[in-house]
Amino acid sequence: MQGNSTNVDDFFSISSSSTQDEFWPSNSSEWTEVAPEEQGLNSIKISEMFEYIENLSFFALDSVIIVRNGYLITEEYLHNNEIYRNIDNPKSYYGNTTIHYQASVTKSLMSILIGIALQEGFLTNLNQKLYEFYADIWESGFIYGEQKKNITIEQLLTMNSGLIADWHALYPSDAETKVTTNSIKFALEDVPLGFTPGAEGEFTYSND
Structure with missing residues (x-):
């Protein structure tokens, strides 16, 4: 993402003030995953974000979840900053059922x-x-x-x-x-x- 704008507005494909349908699930099994654009987000910018994360050297991220208006946009688990499901021979690492140290x-x-x-x-x-x-x-x-x-x-x-x-x-x-x-x-x-x-x-x- 070097040289690209990091303005938060770039992540929105439409005005963030636009009316969006909201759906807030009552438990974790009811989350509905939708395409970023359905909730006004920019899928290209999200992909660029993961490219940027993969090149980080000073700390590691284990997961990224994006929720907007109650809808699941992105849920990815990472190993050495690379998306887990994209690794040919991934080690057993963090997933959606893994207990993780929460720190602050x-x-x-x-x-x-x-x-x-x-x-x-x-x-x-x-x-x-x-x-x-x-x-x-x-x-x-x-x-x-x-x-x-x-x-x-x-x-x-x-x-x-x-x-x-x-x-x-x-x-x-x-x-x-x-x-x-x-x-x-x-x-x-x-x-x-x-x-x-x-x-x-x-x-x-x-x-x-």
């Missing part, structure tokens, strides 16, 4: 779930504090325990809770074990604060 995608999923919880009345507002939900397991010996009690849902979502980001460096020997065993208790008991909750922001894994 969890942040977006958590925000969506919090929004649903608010809409359904399970939460009152984003100012509710961490302590309200974990009072039954809270112990006096938790590091920075009194300050952590004041951490709000909003602070966790916006990454200004104060929970320190690099807990791997602090607990190189047992961090992974503790997180796997009980990630909530690990965050409450062991993860220190880098600053007062709400005072500043810092990208961190601890808020997930």
Whole structure:
């Protein structure tokens, strides 16, 4: 794609403001796949996108899914940045049933779930504090325990809770074990604060 326009409008074959039929499936088995042009996308640009991905050298993509107006446009799984189904002798790799490490995608999923919880009345507002939900397991010996009690849902979502980001460096020997065993208790008991909750922001894994 070198030399080609990367303007997002190039991906649309018609005006993005045009009325499109919408179909949102109720479960994963009902997704309907259609040609890109049926939903106003440019199939040539999508092909060029995959050509560009194949030439990437600084990181690898394992899958690409494009959904528009509830319709599946593209679903491809990749191996070494090459489309899996185009490989002559592909190794067993990621597919549509493979469990994949999500990393910070969890942040977006958590925000969506919090929004649903608010809409359904399970939460009152984003100012509710961490302590309200974990009072039954809270112990006096938790590091920075009194300050952590004041951490709000909003602070966790916006990454200004104060929970320190690099807990791997602090607990190189047992961090992974503790997180796997009980990630909530690990965050409450062991993860220190880098600053007062709400005072500043810092990208961190601890808020997930």
